[in-house]
Amino acid sequence: MSARDxxxxxxxxxxxLDTASLCAAIVAADDSQISVRSxxxxxxxxxxIIESTLRLANRKGFAAMTLRELAGASGLSLGGxxxxxxxxxxxxxxxxxxxxxxxxxxxxxxxxxxxxxxxxLACAIRAHLMTTEALREWFFFLYMEAHHLxxxxxxxxxxxxxxxxxxxxxxxxxxxxxxxxxxxDPAVAAGLLKALLQDWYLKHGKHAERGLDLDRYGxxxxxxIEAALVAQAEEHAP
Numbered sequence: 001m002s003a004r005d006x007x008x009x010x011x012x013x014x015x016x017l018d019t020a021s022l023c024a025a026i027v028a029a030d031d032s033q034i035s036v037r038s039x040x041x042x043x044x045x046x047x048x049i050i051e052s053t054l055r056l057a058n059r060k061g062f063a064a065m066t067l068r069e070l071a072g073a074s075g076l077s078l079g080g081x082x083x084x085x086x087x088x089x090x091x092x093x094x095x096x097x098x099x100x101x102x103x104x105x106x107x108x109x110x111x112x113x114x115x116x117x118x119x120x121l122a123c124a125i126r127a128h129l130m131t132t133e134a135l136r137e138w139f140f141f142l143y144m145e146a147h148h149l150x151x152x153x154x155x156x157x158x159x160x161x162x163x164x165x166x167x168x169x170x171x172x173x174x175x176x177x178x179x180x181x182x183x184x185d186p187a188v189a190a191g192l193l194k195a196l197l198q199d200w201y202l203k204h205g206k207h208a209e210r211g212l213d214l215d216r217y218g219x220x221x222x223x224x225i226e227a228a229l230v231a232q233a234e235e236h237a238p
Contacts, residue, residue: 008130008214015106017134023047026098033090035083046084048074053091054137062092062145092145099138104163106131111167117175122222124167125197129218132201139201165194172229181229189229196221 012018016025023046027039036042052073056065067088071081085091110127114120132139168190175181200207200217207217 008133011130012134015102015109015131017102017106017131019047019051020044022098022102022135022138023050025102026094029098033086042084045074045076045080049076049081049084049091050095053095054141057141057145058137062088062141095138096142099135099142100161100163102135103128103131104167107164107167117171117178117180118226120171121168121175121226124171125193125222125225126218128164128197129200129214129221132197133214136201136204143198143202165190168193175229182231184229189225193221193225196224 016022020043024039024043026046027034027042034042034046036045049070052070053062053065056062056069056073065088067081067085068078071078074081085094107124107127110123111120114123165187169186172181172184172186172189176183176186200214212220
């Protein structure tokens with residue numbers, strides 16, 4: 001195992017970025033509709049349901065997947081499946097909410113104690129990439145299948161997705177206030193950065209063909225956004 005793999009493994013362990021941990025968080029959530037009394041049983045069965053969902057969605061598409069197929073793939077009866085989810089829409093919502101909350105929580109935890117804007121920006125980029133690398137199938141599903149949520153839940157999904165983008169906005173704004181970055185629109189810059197970070201898990205094969213691993217891609221993104229932000233500051237220097 002390489003040092004890079006060791007770092008990712010430790011990052012996963014530090015933040016509970018595995019299916020069992022994420023499913024335990026879903027079971028414990030106040031808005032969970034799961035009607036199984038044993039938290040351990042609920043966690044394990046929900047993990048089977050979500051892992052099967054990701055496989056089926058990747059193979060045939062979430063829209064084409066039926067709950068009967070999902071029950072069979074996860075080893076549950078159709079009635080047993082309904083003890084965890086009432087509909088495909090609810091299943092998509094559970095995945096969306098947990099993955100969005102997890103990304104925000106991990107980024108905030110990694111940034112704790114850091115004050116320098118450039119250090120915070122590099123740390124936030126790394127935390128975003130490490131989280132999506134650890135949970136690549138979850139994030140790919142979330143990006144591709146969010147349209148299956150109903151209108152109100154799609155709006156909520158957009159709000160939650162922007163929570164991580166808002167972290168970048170705040171970091172860039174702080175850099176501007178400290179004269180590190182120039183007077184660009186921090187929200188627009190954060191949106192452009194977010195698109196670069198999403199490209200890592202949406203087009204992973206393309207980057208691998210170009211010889212980019214997680215660390216090199218993170219360094220490239222950091223240097224690119226830093227160069228643009230610092231250039232803005234230099235253009236407006238007295």
